[in-house]
Amino acid sequence: MKKKVYSKLTIIIFLAPALIMLVAFILYPVCNTIYLSFNEWKGIYGSPVTFVGLKNYIDVLKSDSFWQSMLNSVFFMIGGFCILMPLSFGLALLITSKLRGTKFMKTAFFMPVMLSTTAVALIWVYLLNPSFGAVNQILNTAGLEGLAKDWLSTPGLNIWCVILVNEWMYAGYNMLIFAAGLVSIPSDVYEAAKLDGCTGIKQLRYISIPLSRESFKIFSVLCVTGCLKAFDLVWAMTKGGPNHTSEVPATLLYNEAFTFKYFGKSSSIGVLLLILGIILSVMLNNFFKKED
Amino acid sequence: MRRKVKRIIVYVFAAFWTVMTIFPLLLTLMNSLKDNAEITLGMLSFPTKLLWSNYLSAFSDAHILQAILNSLIFAVSSTVLTIFMGMLAAYILSRKKFIGRNIIYTAFLIGVMVPIHCTIIPISSMATAVHGKNESWFLILVYTAFALPQAIFLFTGYMDGVSKELDDAAKIDGCGEGRLLFNVLMPVCVPIISTEAILAFVAGYGELIFGMILMSDQDKYTIARAMLTFSGSYQISYGPIFACIILAVIPMVVLYLLFHEKVQEGMLTGAIKG
Numbered sequence: 001m002k003k004k005v006y007s008k009l010t011i012i013i014f015l016a017p018a019l020i021m022l023v024a025f026i027l028y029p030v031c032n033t034i035y036l037s038f039n040e041w042k043g044i045y046g047s048p049v050t051f052v053g054l055k056n057y058i059d060v061l062k063s064d065s066f067w068q069s070m071l072n073s074v075f076f077m078i079g080g081f082c083i084l085m086p087l088s089f090g091l092a093l094l095i096t097s098k099l100r101g102t103k104f105m106k107t108a109f110f111m112p113v114m115l116s117t118t119a120v121a122l123i124w125v126y127l128l129n130p131s132f133g134a135v136n137q138i139l140n141t142a143g144l145e146g147l148a149k150d151w152l153s154t155p156g157l158n159i160w161c162v163i164l165v166n167e168w169m170y171a172g173y174n175m176l177i178f179a180a181g182l183v184s185i186p187s188d189v190y191e192a193a194k195l196d197g198c199t200g201i202k203q204l205r206y207i208s209i210p211l212s213r214e215s216f217k218i219f220s221v222l223c224v225t226g227c228l229k230a231f232d233l234v235w236a237m238t239k240g241g242p243n244h245t246s247e248v249p250a251t252l253l254y255n256e257a258f259t260f261k262y263f264g265k266s267s268s269i270g271v272l273l274l275i276l277g278i279i280l281s282v283m284l285n286n287f288f289k290k291e292d
Numbered sequence: 293m294r295r296k297v298k299r300i301i302v303y304v305f306a307a308f309w310t311v312m313t314i315f316p317l318l319l320t321l322m323n324s325l326k327d328n329a330e331i332t333l334g335m336l337s338f339p340t341k342l343l344w345s346n347y348l349s350a351f352s353d354a355h356i357l358q359a360i361l362n363s364l365i366f367a368v369s370s371t372v373l374t375i376f377m378g379m380l381a382a383y384i385l386s387r388k389k390f391i392g393r394n395i396i397y398t399a400f401l402i403g404v405m406v407p408i409h410c411t412i413i414p415i416s417s418m419a420t421a422v423h424g425k426n427e428s429w430f431l432i433l434v435y436t437a438f439a440l441p442q443a444i445f446l447f448t449g450y451m452d453g454v455s456k457e458l459d460d461a462a463k464i465d466g467c468g469e470g471r472l473l474f475n476v477l478m479p480v481c482v483p484i485i486s487t488e489a490i491l492a493f494v495a496g497y498g499e500l501i502f503g504m505i506l507m508s509d510q511d512k513y514t515i516a517r518a519m520l521t522f523s524g525s526y527q528i529s530y531g532p533i534f535a536c537i538i539l540a541v542i543p544m545v546v547l548y549l550l551f552h553e554k555v556q557e558g559m560l561t562g563a564i565k566g
Binding site for chain 2: 007008010011014015017018019021022024025026027028029030032033036043090091094097099101105106107108109110111112113114115116117118119122123124125126127129131132133134137138141168171172173176177180200218222225228229231232235236249250253254257258263266267270271273274277278281
């Protein structure tokens, strides 16, 4: 009897710290955000909170900047699947090949993700600087003056610059995911295929890609959820501007709250993000389950 | 012939991406040693003479050492706390049967999925309510909270694979629960603990948004915030900014060069199982 009480006590004492952290900093804030999304609040601690129903949601869904930010998120995903995925798969093929120097390449390619997003962002902000940046300088010396631009201030172009920097940063990281899948393909599969005359592109088409399904699945989930959460890079490079053209939902949420003090509206963006994230995760899961 | 062309394409691709990854860092390093006149002429030229004073002004104007130290302290303390609390919880979730276990485990899983941006407003008001603004302990707790769910997930999974015979043997030797966990199980779990340590440390050191919301005193700035403020403030010379960036990435680059295999493996585990 005494032992049972003691055991229960251990369970409570050992679990309590982690549970308190979870409830205090994640679960309660999420509930509070949902609550705030139906209210108007100026964000000053202790100031009144007034219930406004669905008004925040209607405001958000009617605003152009929200749809611009959603469009930019879609661009992020397009960039992820059309640029990042082939690039990191290519790099994975490279470092798992029998070339010389693959170890060095692997170490070098992975480096950017370690640099912390803000540092990466600032490095590229200066490389893309219109007056002295290296990118324009290279274009000028190559005789392509016409292509030199003010990269981060040109609407329509700025978000793609951020996306390309994002791919630059995460190419090496995703390379590891694909490489892990590629090395797990048994080598006798390749040998058998070789006997049947399946080499080069064909080998890629019929063996490497289909047998890396699990890696593609992991990549897709990380890419979709990562794109919805994109904040650091956009904030550090453009702050969502100029004139909201490079805004993504997370930067919009931040700006609404901490720049314009519309805490209710900001919360409703947060709730929409949360719901969208859940829907997309479920959809992706179903998609991959159906294929199995 | 075709084989040769293919080999050339592969080598060109390899060389291209190697240059692509290293060149931006190298350029930043080069420009951190130039004076303003040289930088504004173009980033591509080599410095004519090495201007180390840029680093001095990064120390004195941007207080960059303070910021690096702050971020290191926040990252290390939250990593230690995460591992400690995570191991405690994982031990119970993996070893004990009790009512509500699955609910609690699912709650932690939900915690992995919640995007941090949905929590910034309540956490900011919470900080005001408990006088946690500009306080290191509050930021460390926030970092810990967001690293914990994944830690618990990884630890529980790993501990499930550790034989329970070890527990029984230790108990026969008169080991209490605490000693069993910290003296017997902890050494066995070192691989997954170091994985989580890397994930939590990297996340903590580079974190931006909570550092921005919760810390407004300059001597409490995280490195991300300090870099952004310094480069955003009206700056007449660019050299010190480049110096700041170089200084900021040094801890991570050193860590990576020392343990690159372990770091890669750790980040991969985090991606696949997170």
